[in-house]
Amino acid sequence: MEKGLWKRWLQGIGRITGEVKERLKELWSQKSVRPEEWEELEEMLIGADIGPALAAEIVEEFRRLKERSREDTSWEEWLYGKLVAFFEEGEHLLFPRAQPETLKAVFLVGINGVGKTTTAGKLAYLAREKGERVVLISADTFRAAANEQLEIWARRAGCRFFRGAQGADPAAVVYDGLQSALKEKETLAIVDTAGRSHVNRNLLAELEKVSRVIRRFLPEEQVEHLLVLDALAGQNAFAQVESIARVVPLTGIILTKWDSQAKGGILFRVRKEFGLPVKYLGVGEGIEDLIPFEACEFVRAIVS
Amino acid sequence: MDRVFEQLAEKFAGVFKKLRGKGRLTAEEVDEALRDLRLVLLESDVHYRVVKDLIARVRERAVGREVLESVTPAEMVIKILWDEIRQILGGGAKDLHVPPVTPALFLLVGLQGSGKTTTCGKLGLFLKQRHYLPVLTSTDTRRPAAREQLRILASSAGLDFFDLPSARHPLEVVQAARRYAREKGRDVVLVDTAGRLHVEEELLRELQELTRGEEFHETLLVLDATTGQEAIRVAERFREWVNPTGIILTKVDTDARGGAVLSIVAQTGWPVKLIGVGEKLDQLEVFHPERMASRILGMGDTLSLIEKIERAITEEERKKLEKQVTKEEFTLEDFLEELRRLRRVGSFEDIMNMLPASLRGALSQVDGERSLKRTEAIILSMTREERRNPGIINASRKRRIAQGSGTTVQEVNRLLREFEEIRKLWKKMKKGHTLPFAKRKGFFGFGF
Secondary structure (H helix, E strand, O other), X not given: OOHHHXXXXXXXXXXXXXXXXXXXXXXXXXOOOOHHHHHHHHHHHHHOOOOHHHHHHHHHHHHHHHHHOOOOOOHHHHHHHHHHOOOOOXXXXXXXXXXXXXXXXXXXXXXXXXXXXXXXXXXXXXXXXXXXXXXXXXXXXOOOOHHHHHHHHHHHHOOEEEXXXXXXXXXXXXXXXXXXXXXXXXXXXXXXXXXXXXXXXXHHHHHHXXXXXXXXXXXXXXXXXXXXXEOOEOOHHHHHHHXXXXXXXXXXXXXXXXXXXXXXXXXXXXXXXXXXXXXXXXXXXXXXXXXXXXXXXXXXXXXX | OOHHHHHHHHHHHHHHHHHHHOOOOOHHHHHHHHHHHHHHHHHOOOOHHHHHHHHHHHHHHHOOHHHHOOOOHHHHHHHHHHHHHXXXXXXXXXXXXXXXXXXEEEEEEEOOOOOHHHHHHHHHHHHHHOOOOEEEEEOOOOOOOHHHHHHHHHHHOOOEEEOOOOOOOHHHHHHHHHHHHHHHOOOEEEEEOOOOOOOOXXXXXXXXXXXXXXXXXXXXXXXXXXXXXXXXXXXXXXXXXXXXXXXXEEOOOOOOOOHHHHHHHHHHOOOEEEEEOOOOOOOEEEOOHHHHHHHHOOOOOHHHHHHHHHHHOOHHHHHHHXXXXXXXXXXXXXXXXXXXXXHHHXXXXXXXXXOXXXXXXXXXXXXXXXXXXXXXXHHHOOOHHHHHOHHHOOHHHHHHHXXXXXXXXXXHHHHHHHHHHHHHHHHHHHHOOOOOOOOOOOOOOOOO
């Protein structure tokens, strides 16, 4: 990975590596630990958006480990094992079973303002760099200037852009877009959708319909349904995952605004509770600011 | 319904129950309850330091005489917590103040995706409806089509939009917009800015230059209600650079508890001026601290619902409803009436979103407008006797009802099951002496 990107990638976990590890180290070396100190550690983990339940679990395991410990026990090893167990090697790769040189589709979904359109643009660029022939399809026929925004990204990424009319049925737009992609012999269609509140049933039904259209068009292994989540989101991220997963078969997550130093504890929780792999991290507004999430490297960076 | 929240609602209901069962509380019992409440607050994304303070204050007040000698100690602990939260959130709604200068300058700042541009359009409409003449402008030259978006929003709301494509610096745009407003007799300039992260110093400095170059009467931080623990740092950073004068909370139409706003207000004391409750331009509302307090505690936006429903209910219906609740049984006829009234009140979505989580779970099976119509058809195909005494509906009656309503026996069965659930709920509420949609007692309107 390029050096600048790697740096920003690590920035996001800067405070996990800093504060929490410092604290663990201190507690480990202490003869006895007061209950308030355990509580503080828990709060620190909650502060990293890891969620109260998981924070309690980690504190409890660490405490037990410390009680049992002898000189030769390494808490770093335990932490590495604990964290790395959340992920599987290579799970961030898109289309692991897809046929090469045939049309594939990435369907991006998420609530308003998480960065779907920006992500679509960056993803298009990345895919083109890898030699895919890409079309960006805008199924956002609601938000003012959403089409224009994606069109500018398409130009930047150097790929074809397909749009429907303002107010058109998104499913019809996607259908036409995929048709055109087949005709143009393109290999990847990236479908951007309108942001929607995950509690709005009508909008969820619309999403389901678009997903159905794509799945009728392409076999399962040629489609990725990716949920775009804001790294700054709190516990509500889980409500988002859950209600959207109910209408479309999510295959992964893209976490945006990772460069916000939001500590990203949310990663572990999403992986644990929903079993969804994180595919990419968004680290800025530039076209190259999307990086594959390599879990093992990530955990190594946290622990080492 | 979201599992995590459902569990929480249950847990919370459990806390209530525990507290309610006792006549008087010991300090230990208060502590035990507060342990659970701490988790509720954390799950609502309230910052852990704020949670700590809050719990300490409530403990101090609750373990004192106030609770132990109170007649209803159960409600007191929650009430104290609710009061504390409400007080932090402002004690009373604070209106947006437009100073009598022409033009007044309002600046909208915030992170990417928090909803600044949409909010700018909404705020324009909000002011227009109050007989101001706003002009909208944007200094966002970074996000593709951002200004185009604002221009479209402005024109769809019949608002004035000012753009200076040749500007090299945000300040130039604002200065030109101010001149424009003065010439055209516009009284408020709403300035939309590019979203930026709180860790991007250069961009924060750019904002600071803007606020130093022009006098803004309001600098409003647009905050996404779904923000997590990081919210407090976001606020701190924006305070360092531009010192906002208030908050507009967005995406309140999601099921986010919105603990982030409590964290920020506790930290900064900024008033919450307005809240965004949907994607449409007229979906900007005045902030009610007591409602947000209920929401953060997972009680749903009960007060808003009550208000909305009370408007739709006629006096006559109210009398009827009150009579009804004293009746022994809740029948399918009553059920039908409830459903019809709900439909009049607003879209089903709106209603569902305002209900406390636990109740939403039970009702969500009734599902959407379309099935509401089918439900109605099924009930109308029953005889009077069947509606009053669903127990007599056997297989052949079900077949007849299905045929009559153009549905299937499965649907009839499902309706009967759902009805049974709701009937149970009704009974529970009756025991709590609350009318479900007509009247409420305290803020525990739904018999938690």
